[in-house]
Amino acid sequence: MNKIDIIIVDDHLLFSQALNGLISNFKEFNVLAVLSNGKDVVDYVSNHNKLPQIVLMDIQMPIMNGIEATQWLKDNRPEIKVLALSMEAEENTILKMLRAGAKGYLLKDIHPRILQHALKEVHKVGFYYTENITNTLLNSIDKPEQSSAIKLKERELEFLKLCCSEMTYKQIAEHMFLSPKTVENYREALFEKLEAKTRIGLVLYAIKEKIVIL
Amino acid sequence: MNKIDIIIVDDHLLFSQALNGLISNFKEFNVLAVLSNGKDVVDYVSNHNKLPQIVLMDIQMPIMNGIEATQWLKDNRPEIKVLALSMEAEENTILKMLRAGAKGYLLKDIHPRILQHALKEVHKVGFYYTENITNTLLNSIDKPEQSSAIKLKERELEFLKLCCSEMTYKQIAEHMFLSPKTVENYREALFEKLEAKTRIGLVLYAIKEKIVIL
DNA sequence: ATAAAAAAGGGGAAATATCCCCTTAAAAGT
DNA sequence: ACTTTTAAGGGGATATTTCCCCTTTTTTAT
Incomplete structure (x- = not known):
């Protein structure tokens, strides 16, 4: 059985390493690399033959943030799915990330099983949107003025x-x-x-x- | 060989679970419980006979935050060492946490090995202060006005x-x-x-x- | 009880911010 | 090639902010 290759991008080393351990325990997945900012993803993807199927991407990161990196991936390697994983639950951030091409948006306070399920879904059907995110999208439709526009x-x-x-x-x-x-x-x-x-x-x-x- | 008992307190379930996996791999330690806010710590400590030697404590948490929980532990179970583990690098927060009794303060972007070392030190000598924290303390001495004061x-x-x-x-x-x-x-x-x-x-x-x- | 501190108010001047309307040269769109 | 937009700059007036030094009354401490 082929494992699904994943790259973890997060500047909190403790978190990304711990996440690495967690995901490596999921039998469906293989962690290809653990990177610490968006620039590293661009570099990795540009210089490796074996590419990930999914990138698990944080948003707030130094040098190049998750939104920019996701946009780059959408423009240059659209076959790679990005799943956002952030603490930021703010509407604007979520919208920016989804517009940049993220296939889903998880908060860091979810249960590990949800992460596993989300990763499987992203691989299988190409996206995973939680109720949370859908509600946020609905909310932003209701308000006419989207400030960040x-x-x-x-x-x-x-x-x-x-x-x-x-x-x-x-x-x-x-x-x-x-x-x-x-x-x-x-x-x-x-x-x-x-x-x-x-x-x-x-x-x-x-x-x-x-x-x-x- | 007796393992050192640890409790992890963090409201980001994904992080705390991942951390749990990480620490469980360190042979010196045993994770007694993974809790999600300060109140849970107070409840746990009040209702269990087997207490942790170290509590790895986040700061920003709902219901009861890490500062309040640390203060409670200092007042009620001073033998339990608290090691703060937060993303917040703001001077004020660090000061509050240390005043509340934390024996060290780590940022979430450290390498897992540092965490392991810090936990061992806290157990062995009772504290672990990084250069970072020491510098912050020095800074706050230099400025006469400590803003929140x-x-x-x-x-x-x-x-x-x-x-x-x-x-x-x-x-x-x-x-x-x-x-x-x-x-x-x-x-x-x-x-x-x-x-x-x-x-x-x-x-x-x-x-x-x-x-x-x- | 009495001195000290705080709260409320003022005069007058200089610096800044705000407003409205206008010009010119370069850049971008068609 | 021609219009439109943008960037840069200006004149002149008024309102607001900022500064410094001052008085009176009320509260608070000792």
């Missing part, structure tokens, strides 16, 4: 991040090598896009959307 | 929360039934206490300290 340009993002410091606009301008007047344009553009009336509003948006992390 | 008065807190909205100070004054000039006093007092130079600084503080939740 607002796309900011590189420079706007840079400006927004700087707004979340105690710099004045003049200082921000210097930092961005722009005239204070140009920086004002950025401010006004963001006020409109993000429906903010003051700089505080920009800061609140940036933090809510995790554009800046505190 | 800053105590704000009721009214200051109310004002601070309002600062985290798009209201102007004049509007905040009306809302608090104060003159704009009095509100200015609050602002200046908070600038000093929280070492902020602008209102943005106040907002960042309030969010960091979870005085306002986004």
Whole structure:
């Protein structure tokens, strides 16, 4: 009987190693590699002949996160199924991950048996969506405004991040090598896009959307 | 040879089960139980004769968190050593956990061997402090103000929360039934206490300290 | 009881932020 | 080739924030 090859990607070594042990005990599966960030997956897939059938992917990781890595796999190796495994139960994150191509989304507080079942399903039918995830999707349909849909340009993002410091606009301008007047344009553009009336509003948006992390 | 009895406490079932497998493979240890929050530890310890020598404790858990559970153990069963195992690397959390009586503090991204070594050390000499933790302690000594120790008065807190909205100070004054000039006093007092130079600084503080939740 | 601290309010000035409307040059789309 | 969009910058006015120094009344400590 052929085992299903799996790659585990998680930056918490203790977790990924423990998971390795766990999955290796499932008779259907073989852990091909345990990697610690998205970049490692890209490298692995680019340099090995034997590829995994399933990648069990964390989301928050350094260098290249799970969303970017999943997108890359969808674009370059669509035959590899990604199953997301994260602690993050936030709607936005789930949506981003699914849009990037994940075939399922599990939370880290599930029972090992669920993981085993999910892996088998992903292999057999190509996906595994829990009730949890489905509900989240339903919720996000109900709300008209999906905040994260607002796309900011590189420079706007840079400006927004700087707004979340105690710099004045003049200082921000210097930092961005722009005239204070140009920086004002950025401010006004963001006020409109993000429906903010003051700089505080920009800061609140940036933090809510995790554009800046505190 | 007597094995060292351990209890694992973590609300992420997948992680705790995987950890269980991992530790059970270490020949020196025996996993007595896998529990999912602080309250379960208190119940377990209260109702069993065979007690663990070490509790491997997560921090963020529902019902009763790791800090409270560790404090309870210190007060009621001081012979049981608690080794904290968390993803949270924030200074405040580490300090709280150590003050509550933890004999060490590991991050979840360590190598399994470190965990094994830490458990052995905790059993042998009673504690295991990594370089990481020691540095954090040193840092917190260097800064005179240990953030969460800053105590704000009721009214200051109310004002601070309002600062985290798009209201102007004049509007905040009306809302608090104060003159704009009095509100200015609050602002200046908070600038000093929280070492902020602008209102943005106040907002960042309030969010960091979870005085306002986004 | 009395000194000290806290709470409330103020004057006046300079710096910043906010608003609205406008110009020019480069880039992108068609 | 031509229009549209974007990036960069400006003028000028008003509102808000920030700063520093001050008074009065009420609370709190000793």
